[in-house]
Amino acid sequence: MKLEQIKDPQFLKQMNIEELEELAQDIRTFIIQNVSQTGGHFSSNLGVVELTIALHYIFNSPTDKIIFDVGHQSYVHKILTGRAGQFSTLRQFHGLSGFQKRKESIHDAWEAGHSSTALSASAGMAVARDLNHEKGEIICVVGDAALMSGESFEALNYLGSISSKVIIILNDNNMSISKNVGGLSNFFSDVRMSTQYKNARNNYISFLSKSNLGKKVYKMTKKIKDQIKNNVINDHIFGEFGLDYIGPINGHDFHDLLSALALASEMDHSVVIHVHTVKGKGYPLAENDYYGVYHGVPPFDYREGIRHQESSTISWSEVVARHIEKWMHKDEDIVTITPAMISGSCLRSIFETFPDRSFDVGIAEEHAMTFAAGLSNAQKKPFITIYSSFLQRCYDQINHDIARMNLPCLIGVDRSGLVGADGETHHGVFDISFLSAIPHLIIMSPKDAQELKKMINTVFHHFDSPYILRFPKGSTEDMNVDLDEGIDIGTWEKIIFNDNNPLTILTYDAKVYQVAQFLMQEELPVNLINARFIKPLDEKMLDELFDLHQHLLIYETDLMTGSLGSLIAHYYSQRHMPMTIDYMGIDDHYTPQGQLDELLKLEHIHIDDLKQTVKEILHEKRKS
Ligand SMILES: Cc1ncc(C[n+]2csc(CCOP(=O)(O)OP(=O)(O)O)c2C)c(N)n1
Numbered sequence: 059m060k061l062e063q064i065k066d067p068q069f070l071k072q073m074n075i076e077e078l079e080e081l082a083q084d085i086r087t088f089i090i091q092n093v094s095q096t097g098g099h100f101s102s103n104l105g106v107v108e109l110t111i112a113l114h115y116i117f118n119s120p121t122d123k124i125i126f127d128v129g130h131q132s133y134v135h136k137i138l139t140g141r142a143g144q145f146s147t148l149r150q151f152h153g154l155s156g157f158q159k160r161k162e163s164i165h166d167a168w169e170a171g172h173s174s175t176a177l178s179a180s181a182g183m184a185v186a187r188d189l190n191h192e193k194g195e196i197i198c199v200v201g202d203a204a205l206m207s208g209e210s211f212e213a214l215n216y217l218g219s220i221s222s223k224v225i226i227i228l229n230d231n232n233m234s235i236s237k238n239v240g241g242l243s244n245f246f247s248d249v250r251m252s253t254q255y256k257n258a259r260n261n262y263i264s265f266l267s268k269s270n271l272g273k274k275v276y277k278m279t280k281k282i283k284d285q286i287k288n289n290v291i292n293d294h295i296f297g298e299f300g301l302d303y304i305g306p307i308n309g310h311d312f313h314d315l316l317s318a319l320a321l322a323s324e325m326d327h328s329v330v331i332h333v334h335t336v337k338g339k340g341y342p343l344a345e346n347d348y349y350g351v352y353h354g355v356p357p358f359d360y361r362e363g364i365r366h367q368e369s370s371t372i373s374w375s376e377v378v379a380r381h382i383e384k385w386m387h388k389d390e391d392i393v394t395i396t397p398a399m400i401s402g403s404c405l406r407s408i409f410e411t412f413p414d415r416s417f418d419v420g421i422a423e424e425h426a427m428t429f430a431a432g433l434s435n436a437q438k439k440p441f442i443t444i445y446s447s448f449l450q451r452c453y454d455q456i457n458h459d460i461a462r463m464n465l466p467c468l469i470g471v472d473r474s475g476l477v478g479a480d481g482e483t484h485h486g487v488f489d490i491s492f493l494s495a496i497p498h499l500i501i502m503s504p505k506d507a508q509e510l511k512k513m514i515n516t517v518f519h520h521f522d523s524p525y526i527l528r529f530p531k532g533s534t535e536d537m538n539v540d541l542d543e544g545i546d547i548g549t550w551e552k553i554i555f556n557d558n559n560p561l562t563i564l565t566y567d568a569k570v571y572q573v574a575q576f577l578m579q580e581e582l583p584v585n586l587i588n589a590r591f592i593k594p595l596d597e598k599m600l601d602e603l604f605d606l607h608q609h610l611l612i613y614e615t616d617l618m619t620g621s622l623g624s625l626i627a628h629y630y631s632q633r634h635m636p637m638t639i640d641y642m643g644i645d646d647h648y649t650p651q652g653q654l655d656e657l658l659k660l661e662h663i664h665i666d667d668l669k670q671t672v673k674e675i676l677h678e679k680r681k682s
């Protein structure tokens with residue numbers, strides 16, 4: 059079938075099971091061929107092909123609203139709702155989003171990117187529907203890992219206590235990005251279909267095969283309906299929450315799926331349908347992918363699979379992980395914690411080398427942070443590595459549980475700055491702003507691998523405070539540093555400095571190199587300071603800049619409000635020290651998806667924008 063011709067899911071209603079199966083095959087081939095070209099979320103989408111088709115078969119979107127938790131597995135939904143033709147633009151600037159997006163389609167009723175929001179949102183939408191006396195089901199598809207996150211539990215607890223109905227599809231593939239963890243995941247693996255439900259379902263399936271299928275597929279006889287209804291299981295964990303439960307069912311079998319969804323649509327109470335699927339289904343390398351290599355893929359040749367590319371550079375995450383691993387060999391009190399990001403944070407080797415001292419706590423950022431606080435309180439030395447954007451989840455834990463008690467730890471803030479294709483939900487541009495307000499934190503943003511390693515060394519030499527170490531997505535050159543080499547806390551570095559230069563640029567991270575290169579090439583009378591500690595500020599240097607009557611240009615690629623520029627402005631204004639300062643950074647809005655270069659240009663913070671600004675300031679100075 060030509061998937062690009064699909065306008066909306068109505069066409070499904072006329073199909074029989076064989077046709078649905080053929081469609082599933084076509085969609086799988088489409089995803090494998092397209093996503094391997096553009097890059098994007100691969101295996102989660104291959105796993106939900108039949109499930110998504112079945113959902114659109116039984117329900118009527120957009121009257122019925124289908125919400126995908128996280129949204130990284132909504133590609134099949136996008137194809138069935140008329141967006142197959144846009145897949146060549148997936149996750150690109152102005153292109154198709156990698157998540158559900160309300161402005162993209164009337165079939166996208168909710169949008170996310172962070173995990174575990176779907177149940178709470180569904181509850182809100184269901185209550186609003188009932189208050190407005192409107193019709194329509196609210197259906198949310200939640201992965202087994204996303205379900206185990208705190209917010210999902212809060213919502214489950216609440217849903218059982220209200221009369222508004224939500225249909226919850228638990229998409230259980232026993233995988234998070236990598237293997238799923240935790241007690242509940244073991245419990246799910248042990249759940250077997252109750253014999254009673256199995257019998258009732260088998261009756262329904264035999265009814266289906268005798269019927270003419272097509273549109274009638276979900277019109278069950280009253281007898282079969284009652285038989286199944288009476289066997290919806292309540293003595294189950296979801297029963298304890300006050301929710302009905304159907305399953306587990308085979309998420310790649312249309313008979314199973316259609317019967318369970320049809321039944322759920324007949325019920326008048328919130329119900330969980332437990333669906334077993336195989337993440338990566340149909341692409342063997344992705345089906346057997348313990349570490350989540352095929353979860354989110356770069357462009358690759360699908361005939362060969364993802365190949366390791368030799369490169370002269372190394373990811374920032376890998377630099378951090380390897381150096382921490384060295385420290386773990388030296389100091390047995392150091393422990394490593396990740397909230398479900400072993401693969402993205404390059405922790406595989408640490409987990410294999412130190413199985414007793416490395417902890418994947420699942421998608422549980424809040425727990426990860428307070429767990430670290432507990433370890434620190436008991437004299438362990440926790441290293442928690444977490445993406446900047448997901449750090450937003452545990453603000454209170456950093457503030458209340460770590461910083462307030464000044465518990466020593468190292469928080470690695472990965473993917474800080476703009477991240478590119480994941481877009482506005484994932485850009486790590488807020489962390490300086492929200493962390494700089496918290497007392498006791500020491501915030502560091504190194505310019506290269508050498509400085510980063512010295513910072514890690516410094517943390518473990520002192521281990522007296524909570525330290526924040528920011529590093530971006532992408533790669534850098536690795537550099538050798540011994541474990542005893544440190545750096546003075548709160549000191550900045552003069553990269554180019556002449557007292558007579560009228561202008562000083564302050565920046566941090568790898569931008570230091572870009573700016574230095576430009577200044578040296580053009581031989582401009584401009585100073586450059588590596589403001590590698592965002593907190594504490596180098597007050598001695600700030601005072602010196604004041605004494606030298608320097609005009610300052612603060613160049614950031616993070617949110618401007620609350621960031622380094624704001625901290626410096628506050629420093630001078632509090633002391634009544636008048637300074638002329640220009641600021642470059644991201645304004646008060648969300649940055650969309652796209653390649654880094656495109657986004658920097660969009661935000662007017664590209665190195666070319668800096669060059670322009672510097673020339674304008676110097677021109678003004680020459681005039682005056
Ligand atoms: C708050 C938050 N933490 C971490 C992530 C990163 N993340 C995206 S998908 C995913 C795994 C989701 O697993 P599951 O819900 O089981 O869905 P599956 O991919 O297995 O279908 C993780 C950890 C995120 N998006 N949001």
Ligand SMILES: CC(=O)[C@@H](O)[C@H](O)COP(=O)(O)O
Binds near residue numbers: 128172354473
């Ligand atoms: C959906 C999600 O949150 C993750 O899969 C994220 O896309 C991973 O990002 P990286 O590719 O930067 O690890």
Ligand SMILES: [Mg+2]
Binds near residue numbers: 202203
């Ligand atoms: Mg899963």
